[in-house]
Amino acid sequence: MLGFTLAPYHFDQNYDNWGYYIGFARGKTEEVKNLGQHQSGESQHYRYRFGLSYSLTNNISIYGGAISDTRELDIKTRIAPFMVDASPIEVSKNDKDTQWGGEIGARIALDFGLAVSIGYNSISNGVIGGIGFRF
Numbered sequence: 001m002l003g004f005t006l007a008p009y010h011f012d013q014n015y016d017n018w019g020y021y022i023g024f025a026r027g028k029t030e031e032v033k034n035l036g037q038h039q040s041g042e043s044q045h046y047r048y049r050f051g052l053s054y055s056l057t058n059n060i061s062i063y064g065g066a067i068s069d070t071r072e073l074d075i076k077t078r079i080a081p082f083m084v085d086a087s088p089i090e091v092s093k094n095d096k097d098t099q100w101g102g103e104i105g106a107r108i109a110l111d112f113g114l115a116v117s118i119g120y121n122s123i124s125n126g127v128i129g130g131i132g133f134r135f
Contacts, residue, residue, distance in 0.1 A: 001025040019053040041075040064104040069123045071097045109134045
């Protein structure tokens, strides 16, 4: 999956170490295999994330928030009507499955503008890493 995350700092004098983030990622569209002779299908994967971050130092921060993980399946079936010279009719079925979960992690900003993050995602039950730029 590839995506982007915006993580600005909170510019309030009382909460200067706090920030927030919001992000979106999208997987590549994949063809669904093992369908019937007159069927074709595609699957798509989206992920939205948002939460809060807290700066421990100028270059190290921790974050935590919520994740919405959506998998979309689109199957098209071609039905041939019992008529002379009739063209096939295409019927489409769309199925969406959305799961909610959480994430926690840490972000390290290097001196030359590169930022590296690593965290835990409860939906995939695994480690998520990221590389970005700090402005």
